[in-house]
Amino acid sequence: MYKSSSPSISMTKKCEMKLLGITGSPFVTRVEFVLKLKSIEYEYFEEDLLNKSELLVTSNPVFRRVPVLLHANKQPMAESLPIMEYLDELKPDVHPLLPSDPSDRVQCRVLAYTFDTLCVPWIKEFMLTREKERKEELKTLLIEGFVMLEEAFVKLSKGKAFFCGDDIGYLDIVVGSCLGWIKLYGIVFDFNVIEEDRNPRLAEWGKNMWSHEVAKNVIPSHEIHMKFLNMLLDMFPPLPVSTNDAITGVMYWNLFDVMVDVVIASLMISGLSSPIWRVQLSSWMGEGWSTLKMNQGQFQARGSGGGESMKNEDVGPIMYLMYCDRKVR
Amino acid sequence: MAKNSEIKLIGTAASPFVNRVQFVLHLKSIEYEFIDENLASKSELLLKSNPVYKKVPVLIHANKPPIPESLIIIEYLDEIYPDIHPILPSDPSVRADNRFWANFIDTKFFPLFEELRRTPEKEGKEAIKKQLIEGSKLLEEAFVKFSNGKDYFGGDDVGYLDIVLGCFLGWTKFVEKHNEFKIIDEVRTPKLLEWTKRIWSHEALMDAIPRNETLMDFYMMLQINRPPRKATSS
Numbered sequence: 042m043y044k045s046s047s048p049s050i051s052m053t054k055k056c057e058m059k060l061l062g063i064t065g066s067p068f069v070t071r072v073e074f075v076l077k078l079k080s081i082e083y084e085y086f087e088e089d090l091l092n093k094s095e096l097l098v099t100s101n102p103v104f105r106r107v108p109v110l111l112h113a114n115k116q117p118m119a120e121s122l123p124i125m126e127y128l129d130e131l132k133p134d135v136h137p138l139l140p141s142d143p144s145d146r147v148q149c150r151v152l153a154y155t156f157d158t159l160c161v162p163w164i165k166e167f168m169l170t171r172e173k174e175r176k177e178e179l180k181t182l183l184i185e186g187f188v189m190l191e192e193a194f195v196k197l198s199k200g201k202a203f204f205c206g207d208d209i210g211y212l213d214i215v216v217g218s219c220l221g222w223i224k225l226y227g228i229v230f231d232f233n234v235i236e237e238d239r240n241p242r243l244a245e246w247g248k249n250m251w252s253h254e255v256a257k258n259v260i261p262s263h264e265i266h267m268k269f270l271n272m273l274l275d276m277f278p279p280l281p282v283s284t285n286d287a288i289t290g291v292m293y294w295n296l297f298d299v300m301v302d303v304v305i306a307s308l309m310i311s312g313l314s315s316p317i318w319r320v321q322l323s324s325w326m327g328e329g330w331s332t333l334k335m336n337q338g339q340f341q342a343r344g345s346g347g348g349e350s351m352k353n354e355d356v357g358p359i360m361y362l363m364y365c366d367r368k369v370r
Numbered sequence: 371m372a373k374n375s376e377i378k379l380i381g382t383a384a385s386p387f388v389n390r391v392q393f394v395l396h397l398k399s400i401e402y403e404f405i406d407e408n409l410a411s412k413s414e415l416l417l418k419s420n421p422v423y424k425k426v427p428v429l430i431h432a433n434k435p436p437i438p439e440s441l442i443i444i445e446y447l448d449e450i451y452p453d454i455h456p457i458l459p460s461d462p463s464v465r466a467d468n469r470f471w472a473n474f475i476d477t478k479f480f481p482l483f484e485e486l487r488r489t490p491e492k493e494g495k496e497a498i499k500k501q502l503i504e505g506s507k508l509l510e511e512a513f514v515k516f517s518n519g520k521d522y523f524g525g526d527d528v529g530y531l532d533i534v535l536g537c538f539l540g541w542t543k544f545v546e547k548h549n550e551f552k553i554i555d556e557v558r559t560p561k562l563l564e565w566t567k568r569i570w571s572h573e574a575l576m577d578a579i580p581r582n583e584t585l586m587d588f589y590m591m592l593q594i595n596r597p598p599r600k601a602t603s604s
Contacts, residue, residue: 119470131462143446151437151439
């Protein structure tokens, strides 16, 4: 259970600053990080994802997610980056987060945006996906992403210990909030997102973060993330079909792959010689996720993905002609 | 008059994100060079300036590192020219609220336009139209809150959200006409409708938003390069 953020809360007047959060969320961690660095007292409220509070739902009706910062009678604030900037503007003299030069500031924002739109979704998906292939792809993506981050660190830090200087700032918080997850992946999946060979400066930065007086008490430990991960795995157990095929010995990771193999086998038994089959990543034919559905002897492609990438290699159209023309007629 | 021929903007006229930056440059009377980009065949300069996303707009200011992402560019311009037509409000909590709604518009509202174009079936399209209408109702509420009885999101004059949302109006009208429905109308979103008429005739916006033919050309380009998904049965 999460302990109260401010030890003196019972002595002071009712807290003007309230934070709605979930233990283990890197976005919530970011806000707490800033509040602590700037010595802002606040009251923390732990939300239950499956049973969101009235306060959360009314404060953030658009997204219904944490973090939400409530400050006195001001409009509730949502989204970690705007909240961080708000706190920085509220108390600019105490531990300023962003550099003063507009050009440096803008590069911080660009990197934070890139990190949030690329690396963070990959980090999240890596935890949630059961598909072995996808996990491997995500590893590659994360490695590339963090190599890029290493380059950015070298450029921005100019030799200093943190992203923009001698002490923790905006980017250290944005990226650092994910360090618990990164540590977890190293322990549980034997996958090191940050590795000394590939990311020497980031590896050193990681150590500095974990030993920083404020950071080490704010960044959730990997044990907390492990609890969260176990909870998710309990909520969504793996499908019973992830077993080996009794005859071929092939291991299936999802029902879709089973279906595809059944279809292929049936067609080949029916006499179709050398069909050109290809499954892109974990989808049928195209960029998105799709299923094939046999419907009265015809094949239909459903869902997202229209075979664009396949069409570029002249495979998509061939497949469509072969298997859709019965319906077209 | 802020003269600065050191500012270059890589973009394409049909992109509302690029229009936003043009709007701000105009409001702040900043001179700049516009580098027209063909999105179907991206230039070396664009790929070098925005290697991660390869998208427009990208702002290049003198010999500083290039800046992508329209919202980030707007904040940068506001910081380097704070005295000429400030874009973001001064109150920190209102600024946070502005940034929140800009994020909503960019991540939840506008992507629906593209989703609508790419969805082939009528059912799917109807579902997205519904979402767009729901979104517009939220924006109506936001407008009432921010404008507080005045003409714009920014109050008496054009501000951040007027720019962020206003630049989508060309596409909004296009999509409404093309799909025969109204996203913004006098029954569900009366205040927003009044606002659209007001901002549509604002001098700086008229300068930034392209005419219908440009949008049509761009739309056709998208239809070819990123066609709608295949329909399911009948």
